[in-house]
Amino acid sequence: MKFSTSHFLSLAVAALIASVATSCTDPDAKSPTAAASSDKMRMEALRRAALANGAARAADLIIPTQPARVEVGRLIFESPKMSLNGAISCRDCHLDEFGSSDGLPNAVGVGGEGKGPERLDSDGRILPRNVLPFWGRGGRGFDTFFWDGRVRKGPDGIVSQFGVEAPSTDPLIVAAHLPSVELREMVEDTPRIRDAFVAEEVSDANNIQQTLAQRFASDEQIGPRLAQVYGKAKSAVAFSEVADALSQFIRHEFRMRPTTFERFVFEEGPITDAQLAGGILFYGRGRCASCHTGPYFTDFAFHSVAFPQAGFGKNGFGIDEGRYNATLDPRDRFLFRTPPLHNVMRTAPYSHSGSVSTLDQAIIAHFDPLRLVDTRSMTVRERSDLYVRLGTASRETLPSALTDREVGQLVAFLSMLEFEGAPQ
Ligand code: HEC
Ligand code: HEC
Known part of the structure; x- marks a missing residue:
């Protein structure tokens, strides 16, 4: 399924919204009936804009899973045996209480202890990126993974560091192969391990994963179930089964669910004044939907917003390219x-480096990034990085200045995107 909306269509919708928005600020429209009918028009405009931008019902995005595989996947997800040193599980960074991320700007990987912010007081290696949550990952059309899209399904198949040997045609399964072999995430960054990686690259990752698969196969609780649900002898269990089970778990547990916005668009459900105003801004003058579009509110493309950078950065010295x-x-x-x-x-803090802690600030970063930083206290390197990023961001279609009230309305609109009945 392909969700991209033609730019022309979004522009037409933006124009429609603009005309409706002006007509309802008409000072003559004072009588209660006139106000009610202009609200009705605005609601209709918002519904149309949402549909034109690919809004879909959760039920239409769900890819079915097999309950027995999901349950094995859950056990693996929560098991510290997933890491080479046996001390860190997927769950340590993807926590229900932080909306499947960890509440920290940068994740604390191997060597860390405790949950969420407690991990900061431990000795863990800092991972230079903000943990991504799992909502809708594994849904229909969700084809691009990680902040930099290093696993991606294109017209010619999966593009990833596996090259032509991608372990699956399902991008979520390929993504589930990576964390267990990422340095600092689940593998200790010692010179010995680093050398082994540098020297042998993928084949060494294969060795680690074979070791992990054998560990799960001989685990009393997990081994027999894993073998059974994949119809294999325990000794024949490979990492592809482990990754498949993990992806079944993620695909099921964090599947799309109805939201207040879905109810509003498809069932004429309720909306507050602030949410309505925020929705009109989102698809109209705020230009949010020129990037946050489609059923997952992303175009699955890559853009530049000059968020402040925090932490060491993927490329070191506070830089993430x-x-x-x-x-x-x-x-x-x-x-x-x-x-x-x-x-x-539920997934604060925000941006690839977790540098801003509130949604208001995350929105402000799109049109007034300098408001969020104190350039006087920056090092020369940080300042020059920021100016380069302001340059790349200036080539994007970003919103022009929004008032604090409008930012608040956008936040109210975003609150409509919360899943009903998600794990917490
Ligand atoms: C040390 C913390 C940590 C652990 C442990 C961890 N992750 Fe993550 N996870 C992250 C971070 C940080 C990101 C974002 C990294 C990036 O995009 O560069 C992420 C991103 C992901 C994504 C991509 C989501 C998206 O929106 O594209 C998937 C899938 C994922 N993790 C699965 C797992 C699985 C499966 C495990 C266990 C095998 C795991 N993670 C263990 C920190 C962690
Ligand atoms: C030009 C494309 C583009 C436009 C337009 C845009 N965004 Fe973004 N938005 C992004 C990108 C890219 C990021 C992540 C940047 C990063 O981490 O460095 C982001 C980040 C965010 C975040 C933080 C999400 C998180 O999980 O960290 C929020 C919230 C957000 N945008 C809301 C909005 C709203 C509301 C609007 C309209 C006022 C908007 N965006 C307009 C591309 C865009």
Whole structure:
């Protein structure tokens, strides 16, 4: 399924919204009936804009899973045996209480202890990126993974560091292969391990994963179930089964669910004044939907927003070159995958480096990034990085200045994207 909306269509909808928005600020429209009918028009305009931008019902995006595989996947997801040193599980960074991320700007990987912010007091290795949540990952058409899109399904198949040997045609399964072999994430960054990686690259990752698969196969609780649900002898269980089970778990547990916005668009459900105003801004003058579009509120493309950078950065010394790390194409410097927006209320802090802590600030970063930083306290390097990123962001179709009230309305609108009945 393909969701991209033609730019022309969004422009037409934006024009429609603009005309409706002006007509309802008409000072003559004072009588209660006139106000009610203009609200009705605005609601209809918002519904149409949402549909033109690919809004879909959760039920139409869900890819079915097999309950027995989901349950094995859950056990693996929660098991510290997933890491080479046996001390860190997927769950340590993807926590229900932080909306399947960890509440920290940068993740604390191997060596860390405790949950969420407690991990900061431990000895864990800092991972230079903000943990991504899982909502809708594995849904129909969700084809691009990680902040830099280093796993991506294109017209010719999966593009990833596995090259032509991608372990699956399902991008979520390919993505589930990566964390267990990422340095600092689940593998200790010691000179010995680093040398082994550098020397042998993928084949060494294969060795680690074979070791992990055998560990799960001989685990009393997990082994027999894993073998049974995949119809294999325990000794024949490979990492592809482990990754498949993990992806079944993620695909099921974090599947799309109805939201207040879905109810509003498809069932004429309720909406508050602030949410309505925010929705009109989102698809209209705020230009949000030129990137946050489609059923997951992302175009699955790469853009530049000059968020402040925090932490060490993927490229070191406080710099993260984003998509460039995956493509080595200089035009991709400082671009990041447009983040999906479901449950965004629950996944603070925001941006690839977790540098801003509230949704208001995250929105402000799009049109007034300098308001969020104190350039006087920056090092020369930080300042020059910021100016380069302001340059790349200036080539994007970003919103022009919004008032604090409008930012508040956008936040109210985003709150409509929270799933009903998601794990917490
Ligand atoms: C040390 C913390 C940590 C652990 C442990 C961890 N992750 Fe993550 N996860 C992250 C971070 C940070 C990102 C974002 C990284 C990036 O995009 O560069 C992420 C991103 C992901 C994504 C991509 C989501 C998206 O929106 O594209 C998937 C899938 C994922 N993790 C699965 C797993 C699985 C499966 C495990 C266990 C095998 C795991 N993670 C263990 C920190 C962690
Ligand atoms: C030009 C494309 C583009 C436009 C237009 C745009 N965004 Fe974004 N947005 C992004 C990208 C890219 C990021 C992540 C950047 C990063 O992490 O460095 C982002 C980040 C965010 C985040 C933080 C999400 C998270 O999980 O960290 C929120 C919230 C957000 N945008 C909302 C909005 C709203 C509301 C608007 C309209 C006022 C808007 N965006 C307009 C591309 C865009």
